Amino acid sequence: MLPDPPAPPIAFEPLPYQGRLDPRDTGDIDMIVVHCTELPDLPMARRFGEEVLYEGSQTGNSGHYYVDRDGSVHQYVAIERIAHHVRGYNARAIGVELVNRGRYPDWLAASHQAMDEPYTPAQIDALIALVRQLQAQLPSLRFIAGHEDLDTTEVAATDDPDVKVRRKRDPGPRFPWAHVMSRVPLQRMI
Template sequence: MSDVIHWPLHYVEALAPRALTAIDLIVLHCTELPDLASAREYGERVLYASGAGNSGHYYIDRDGRSYGFVPDARVAHHVRGHNEHSIGIELINRGRWPHWLDSRHQDMAEAYSEAQIDALRTLLLDLHAHLPNLRAIAGHEDLDRERVPASDNAQLSVWRKRDPGPRFPWDWALHDLPLQRLHPATTQD
């Protein structure tokens, strides 16, 4: 994966090791933050007694540059219930930022760039080539289906996670790739 800029988080040694054969799933995310610097700052935050935080393995900026924050052989905290067997790929995208849970701001209007999707396709092919059991891909929204009270009105509920969101071009991104999409989301309102 020569196109990936390796930029490991300071706590990678605190993340649990795993065999590459344990990995069978890719989970796509969008950062729901304004830029790569904000995503890096968020990923650097220590949130657990182990000394680790929440982060994907790879981040792809709008210009197509790809960054490796966590090695594949480490378990990153990026999606509930699936971390031990998945790779998290984060696409830099505003999503619902900065009103993530406000019921009046649930649109995810930013499109993904052509450079991002091209870089994602390249990364997916590379991962498939070196992870022997990689077979499936899902969006964060496909795996985390929890609704939570809206921040502006607790009587309303919103999806906790909507990424990569309705603007993500699944057909384009997965065209001719050897990965099966798992758990397609039902329409999220």
């Protein structure tokens, strides 16, 4: 058995609207959802996270944690707050975003659905350590899923409206599920 990676230091860098996100009881959190940013780098992911998309609450889309390619971990939303990262599961889930280009910049183009950037070993080690740390902190944590497992919506492709593409494909085919699942004591929801 491989030794556990050390717990990552976490840089807490709350989004400007974090205080407007709905609060929650951490005992209700039973899932981690793994995403990829589908953006070139962490600064761009931060800018996207800061965008206000919901007029009523003056909040936007974001995960709780972001793991950069070098394995650094950044927390943008406290786990006591409900971040907007996956339809229908936000109240019970922690969103973890891995910096990865994904399908950037043509996310919904039928001609650009390949997700071929591999995740770095440092990212995966940091993710595993973060999941283990969160499980020690939250006894209710039981499940892990990819965004693509929970949101299977298809939409018309931007470059060919007669073709349907998956709205969400992250973390994508390069994510090492078998390795991660062998190292974290959570059940995968698919």
